[in-house]
Amino acid sequence: MQDPSQWALFLDIDGTLIDLAETPESIVVPAGLPADLHRLSARLGGALALVTGRALPFADELFQPYVFPIAGLHGSERRDATGMTTRVEVGAEFETLKAALAREAQQWPGVLIENKGAAVAAHYRRAPEQREVVEAAMERYLDMAGEDFTLQHGKMVVEIRPARASKGHALMAYLNEAPFQDRKPIAIGDDVTDEAMFRVVNELGGHSIRISETPAETVAQSTLPSASYLRSLIHRFAAETVRPE
Numbered sequence: 001m002q003d004p005s006q007w008a009l010f011l012d013i014d015g016t017l018i019d020l021a022e023t024p025e026s027i028v029v030p031a032g033l034p035a036d037l038h039r040l041s042a043r044l045g046g047a048l049a050l051v052t053g054r055a056l057p058f059a060d061e062l063f064q065p066y067v068f069p070i071a072g073l074h075g076s077e078r079r080d081a082t083g084m085t086t087r088v089e090v091g092a093e094f095e096t097l098k099a100a101l102a103r104e105a106q107q108w109p110g111v112l113i114e115n116k117g118a119a120v121a122a123h124y125r126r127a128p129e130q131r132e133v134v135e136a137a138m139e140r141y142l143d144m145a146g147e148d149f150t151l152q153h154g155k156m157v158v159e160i161r162p163a164r165a166s167k168g169h170a171l172m173a174y175l176n177e178a179p180f181q182d183r184k185p186i187a188i189g190d191d192v193t194d195e196a197m198f199r200v201v202n203e204l205g206g207h208s209i210r211i212s213e214t215p216a217e218t219v220a221q222s223t224l225p226s227a228s229y230l231r232s233l234i235h236r237f238a239a240e241t242v243r244p245e
């Protein structure tokens, strides 16, 4: 990487840093990845943020003991480089809605409901035949949730999340703050939700990269074949930061 002080790096988690797994809980964080990210972040002067659909506390656990700036729930919550967290607040009615969804989902064999606080996901990876049922139900629940929410489609998943946020907004917010400001953004992701980051990055003259084994419909400027390929690049760039003690 030429002159790391010019760049800010924004990384998606699932399918980008970590291989996809059958369920949200069964992902495996490769040994060495958290430390590699920590070293790479140091090389970038701290201008590395994780931008994910996961809830922030879950994302934090994946990379402990290191603490990175993280935007969670597709940008609905965001911890900046000073450790300050901001969140889109949702009303108490959303708890009732999530409980009703979880009850109804018991009739859909193999479908998993992931309660993420201000967002809720219905996963059909273990039951692809349930896709239409799940999508129709989530449209119905979205109507009940109201205009403060939106549907987020992803890989074998449909989510209801706050409408007043996106990964693109989160990336923009980071770029207005130290240590990200005055740097060119690089965003790397693998899914529909990451396209919002790619659009912002493209407008700002940065670099957008989609992880995809096969040609994907994307506005990203380039592609990488897999999460493991990206991890090997991160390892290489991170290693360049190691100095003899």
Ligand SMILES: O=P(O)(O)OC[C@H]1O[C@H](O[C@H]2O[C@H](CO)[C@@H](O)[C@H](O)[C@H]2O)[C@H](O)[C@@H](O)[C@@H]1O
Pocket (backbone or CB within 6 Å): 012, 013, 014, 015, 016, 019, 020, 021, 022, 023, 024, 025, 027, 051, 052, 053, 054, 055, 114, 116, 121, 123, 125, 154, 155, 156, 157, 159, 191, 193
């Ligand atoms: O923005 P991301 O960090 O990519 O998060 C997107 C969603 O990732 C998770 O779901 C996806 O990964 C699961 C584990 O590999 C997989 O089982 C599922 O099919 C994928 O859709 C996560 O569970 C969601 O909450 C995130 O929004």
